[in-house]
Amino acid sequence: MSIALSDHLDPWRAVRYGLAFTGEVALSQLPRLAEIVLAREDAPPARVDYRLRFERDPEGRALVIGHVRSCLRLPCQRCLGAVEIAVDAPLRLALVKTDQLAGELPDDIDPCVVAGDSLDLAALIEDELLLAIPAVPRHGDGLCQPPEPVQARASSRSPERSASASESGLDPSAEKPHPFAVLAGIRGVDKA
Ligand SMILES: [Zn+2]
Structure with missing residues (x-):
């Protein structure tokens, strides 16, 4: 029925x-x-x-x-x-x-x-x-990775190329990705 x-x-x-x-x-x-x-x-x-x-x-x-x-x-x-x-x-x-x-x-x-x-x-x-529904739905362990922060890729660049990285909003000196790191990079360009 x-x-x-x-x-x-x-x-x-x-x-x-x-x-x-x-x-x-x-x-x-x-x-x-x-x-x-x-x-x-x-x-x-x-x-x-x-x-x-x-x-x-x-x-x-x-x-x-x-x-x-x-x-x-x-x-x-x-x-x-x-x-x-x-x-x-x-x-x-x-x-x-x-x-x-x-x-x-x-x-x-x-x-x-x-x-x-x-x-x-x-x-x-x-x-x-x-x-x-699980409180934290996610793929099984090891099946996926957190999205890679943009700043982490920039940190491996050489100092000579840091200016161009900063211009694109990336702070090459940032060890850890942090929202304010991007801002700091932009300010550095303004001073220079
Ligand atoms: Zn996933």
Whole structure:
């Protein structure tokens, strides 16, 4: 069974009837996620697979159980290039009507507070994916390098050529790359 994800679902009814939903949602329907995912020029936008089941546990709690899965193209925090991050997040949430009831749940059950009779399934799927993304997405160790600072290349140049390096905004004397090193180089040229 599948529904359009823009539709709001009555989760209490879904629990009563033990409904299950399986399908795909386009990234364009998940605006908070789309904001951090890099667009691909050569491929269609990423899609998210979801599988959700509504049921009651032996204690009588209303649950939504399932998983969300996608492959997201994110900016690598080391090389700043694109890195494909596979996300496959199981979810198990207790549906409750108030924050107070959420606080009364056992520690190992996460709440999903639904004040009325309407649950935004797309928002729920998006929340779970956002939680599953690594805090610092990056390529595996040794697979990429930080971008080489411009000043580091200039430091190997001979003093005779330093003037031309300075003119292009590079400070040949800078041991460590530093934003102000570029400024210092430009000022040196002005004095000369
Ligand atoms: Zn990288």
